[in-house]
C-alpha cells in the first residue's frame with residue numbers, strides 16, 4: 001500500500017472538511033505551507049503520514065504533559081475501555097477524579113466535569129451570572145476562553161461601549177454585556193468598575209495568557225482585580241484550561257497565592273491536562289456557588305458524555321503521575337532548559353529574541369523585551385516567527401504553527417531532545433539571517 005503524503009491528505013481533507021481541519025489553527029494559515037497529518041506519537045515525538053519524526057512542543061496544545069503513550073495512562077485507558085465506553089449514569093471514577101482535582105486546588109469545594117474547555121468556560125460564565133444575578137462580564141484582549149458566543153468579542157471603542165462580535169453568526173445583542181479591556185492595565189479595570197461595578201457578574205482571565213503566546217498577568221494586576229471583584233460583589237473567574245496542572249501542580253492560582261497572601265479566584269476552569277488527551281474539562285468553586293447548579297439550583301448545565309469513564313480514567317492516571325514528588329521540579333527544569341537553549345542560539349546568531357516560562361509551558365518572541373499586552377504581542381516580528389517555524393519544522397522540531405501560541409514541554413522530553421532543539425535553532429537562525 002502506498003503511504004499518502006501530507007499534501008495528498010490535505011487535498012483530500014479539504015474536500016470533506018472545511019479548510020481540511022477540525023480546528024482552525026491546525027490548517028497552518030498563519031505560517032503558510034502544508035499541515036502535517038499525524039499518524040502516531042510516542043513519548044516526546046510525533047510522526048507524520050510520511051514517517052517523518054518531530055520533537056513535539058505542542059503536546060496536543062497542552063494535554064500531553066507526560067508525553068505520548070505513557071504506560072500508566074495507556075493501561076488505565078485500556079482497562080476502562082473494556083469496562084464500557086459510556087453509561088449516562090454516575091461512576092466511582094468521576095468521584096475519584098473530582099477528589100483528586102480538589103485536593104490539588106484548595107480554592108474549590110466542588111467541581112463539575114464536562115467535555116471541553118469551551119463548555120467549561122461557557123458554563124462558568126452562566127454560573128457567575130446566575131449566582132450574582134448580573135449580566136455584564138469583563139474579559140481581556142488576547143485571552144481566549146473557548147468559542148461560546150458571549151466570549152467571542154473584540155474590544156469596543158471605549159470603556160463605556162461594549163464589544164463587537166469577532167465571529168459572524170454572533171448577534172451584537174449577545175455580546176452587548178461583554179466588556180473587553182487591556183490585559184495588565186490596572187487603570188482600565190478601575191475605571192470599568194467605577195462605571196459598571198454593580199452590574200458586573202464576573203471578570204474572566206487567563207492568569208498566564210497562553211493564547212497570545214505567553215504573557216503573565218502581573219501580580220499587582222491580579223491583586224487589584226481580586227480587590228475590585230470582592231468590593232463590588234463580582235466573581236473572579238480564572239480560566240486555567242491551559243495553565244491548570246501545567247504551570248504548577250496547584251495551577252497558576254497557586255503561583256499568585258504565593259505572591260498575594262490568601263489569594264483565591266471565585267470560579268476556576270480547567271481542561272487540557274486534566275483529560276490527559278481525552279475530551280475532559282471541569283469548572284469549580286466554593287460549595288455555595290456550585291450548589292446554584294442543577295439539579296440543586298436554578299442554573300442549568302448538563303452533558304450526555306460528561307464524566308466519561310474512559311476520559312476520567314485517562315485524566316486520573318495523568319494527575320497521579322504529575323503529583324509524584326519532584327515531578328514539577330524536573331518538568332520546570334526541562335522547560336527552562338529548552339527556553340535557555342533557544343535564547344542562547346538566538347544570541348549566538350545575533351537574533352533579538354526574548355522568552356518566559358513556568359512549569360511545563362513556555363513562550364518566545366522575536367522582540368527586544370517581553371510584551372505585557374496583546375498590542376505588544378502583535379508588534380513582535382511575526383514574519384520572522386513564520387520563517388523560523390518552517391525552518392524548525394524542516395529540522396524535525398514542531399512548534400505551534402502561529403506566533404500567538406504557547407509552547408509545551410513534556411516529562412518525556414530528554415536532555416538529548418532539548419539539546420537537539422537548541423542545535424536546530426542555531427542552524428535555523430544562521431540559515432535565516
Ligand SMILES: *Cc1c(COP(=O)(O)O)cnc(C)c1O
Pocket residue numbers: 115116117118119121144145146147206210211239240241242271272281
Ligand atoms: C484551549 C482553551 C480553551 C478552550 O478549550 P477547548 O477544549 O478547546 O474547547 C479555553 N480557555 C483556554 C485558556 C484555553 O487555552
